[in-house]
Amino acid sequence: MIAWIADLAFAAVVLLTALIVSRGGAVRGGIRLVCVVLAGLFAMNYFEPLGKLAIDLANGAGVVSRFARFVALLVLFAAVQIVLWALTRRLLPESPELPAAVEPPANWSCAILTGYVLAAVLLTAVHTFPGPRDFGGAFVPEAERRGGAILKFAPDYQWLGFTQHVSEHVFRRRGEGRVFDGPTYRIGGTRGRWPSFPLRYARWRSQLHESSAD
Numbered sequence: 001m002i003a004w005i006a007d008l009a010f011a012a013v014v015l016l017t018a019l020i021v022s023r024g025g026a027v028r029g030g031i032r033l034v035c036v037v038l039a040g041l042f043a044m045n046y047f048e049p050l051g052k053l054a055i056d057l058a059n060g061a062g063v064v065s066r067f068a069r070f071v072a073l074l075v076l077f078a079a080v081q082i083v084l085w086a087l088t089r090r091l092l093p094e095s096p097e098l099p100a101a102v103e104p105p106a107n108w109s110c111a112i113l114t115g116y117v118l119a120a121v122l123l124t125a126v127h128t129f130p131g132p133r134d135f136g137g138a139f140v141p142e143a144e145r146r147g148g149a150i151l152k153f154a155p156d157y158q159w160l161g162f163t164q165h166v167s168e169h170v171f172r173r174r175g176e177g178r179v180f181d182g183p184t185y186r187i188g189g190t191r192g193r194w195p196s197f198p199l200r201y202a203r204w205r206s207q208l209h210e211s212s213a214d
Contacts, residue, residue, distance in 0.1 A: 002136035003148030006126075010119045010150050017115030018108070026103050028095045029110030031088050036114050039080035040121040044163045047073035047128075066130040066208065073125045120159040127156065127198055133206040141198040160197055 021029050051069035058064035098106055126139060134140045138151060146152050 014115035
C-alpha cells in the first residue's frame with residue numbers, strides 16, 4: 001500500500017513540475033533542468049557534512065540527530081536551485097523562443113525531465129528520513145524486492161548512480177577529490193551491485209527503530 005502511495009506521489013511531483021516548467025518555454029525549461037541537476041549534485045555531495053555539523057552543534061540532541069541530514073539535503077537542494085535560478089534570470093531576463101517545429105517537443109522534454117530529476121532527488125531524500133527500515137516495503141534497500149510500479153524501476157538508485165559517476169569521473173581530477181558513496185556491495189543471491197548509501201541509511205533507520213523500542 002505504501003509503495004503505491006509513493007508511486008502516486010512520485011508521479012504527481014513529475015506531472016506538477018512538468019506543467020509548471022512548461023509554461024516558461026523550452027529555453028527556460030532547459031535552464032531549469034540544468035539548475036535542478038546541479039542543485040541535486042551539490043546537495044548530495046555536501047548534505048552529510050552539513051548534517052554532521054548540525055548534530056555536533058546540538059551535542060547530538062535526539063531530534064537533531066534524527067532529522068539533521070534529511071533537512072540538510074532538502075535545504076541545500078532548494079537553496080542552490082533558488083540561487084542558480086536567480087542568477088540565470090538576471091543574465092537572461094528574456095527567454096528566446098525556438099523554431100515552431102522544435103519548441104513544443106523541446107519544451108515538454110525539458111519539463112518532464114526536470115520533474116523526473118526533482119522527484120528522483122526527493123525520493124533519494126526519503127532514505128535519510130528517520131522512519132522504519134523498509135517503509136512498509138516501499139524503500140527496501142535491495143531494489144529488486146520493491147513493490148509498486150514506479151519504485152520498482154528505482155529512480156533514486158538512478159540518481160545515486162548518476163551522482164556517483166559525476167563525482168568519480170567528471171568532477172574528480174588527477175585521482176583527488178571527494179568521491180560520493182565510493183563503496184559498492186553485492187547482495188547475496190541477487191544480480192548487480194548496490195551502492196552503500198541505501199544500505200547505510202537502512203541500517204541507520206533500523207538502529208533508530210531498535211533504540212526507540214527499548
